Amino acid sequence: MPLIRLAYASEATFEAKPLEKGVEPHVARILLVSRRNNGKVGLVGGLYYGDNRFFQYLEGEEEAVRDTYQRILQDPRHRNVRTLIEEPVAERSFTNWSMKYVPASADVQAFLQKHHLPEFNPSAFDSTQCEEMIDLIRRSSQDQKLVNYDEPVRSTSPAPQTLSPGLKAGLVVAAVGLVVALAVSATML
Ligand SMILES: Cc1cc2nc3c(=O)[nH]c(=O)nc-3n(C[C@H](O)[C@H](O)[C@H](O)COP(=O)(O)O)c2cc1C
Secondary structure, X not given: OOEEEEEEEEEEOOOOOOOEOOEOHHHHHHHHHHXXXXXXXXXXXXXXXXXXXXXXXXXXXXXXXXXXXXXXXXOOOEEEEEEEEEEEEOOOOOOOOOOEEEOOOHHHHHHHHHOOOOOOOHHHOOHHHHHHHHHXXXXXXXXXXXXXXXXXXXXXXXXXXXXXXXXXXXXHHHHHHHHHHHHHHHHHO
């Protein structure tokens, strides 16, 4: 099955609410469903939300990408969806992320300044800007622990309990003392 990549820009239809755990709540719900669904069909990619606009990048098997995009196109939480890239790729470049989220970051501000863009309006990105944005999402590691708290899968087993060296030494001394005390008291009987 051939692999393809797809990028689009759109405008959010909801009014942005205050961030919860570093993510706008509507976007958090989108991420939750995206990660669940994309993981099942082997899709990888990233989502950027800023200035009430979305930029999303998807990679995976052609059928999975197209089916997912059909659902995304019909989603009333955004409008004016504009496909920016849709083409075959030889291999995946977003290993591990079913949907990486990139928060408004210094990287994106620097990108906008570099291109003299007053706001984040990905519908107007040229192909160079698209590639730079994809690369920015690919490289982004900022706040990933905070905003991608459910990805990637982490071990849930508790860390093994260990004794500090000082406590260990204290226990050894106490044990030796106890043995000596027992031995002494035994000789006195
Ligand atoms: C900006 C945006 C990005 C989305 N990205 C994805 C995605 O990557 N994968 C996905 O399955 N759904 C995505 N969705 C949600 C879909 O539109 C749709 O609600 C969802 O796939 C339905 O899944 P369900 O049938 O499991 O409830 C996105 C929605 C929006 C508004």
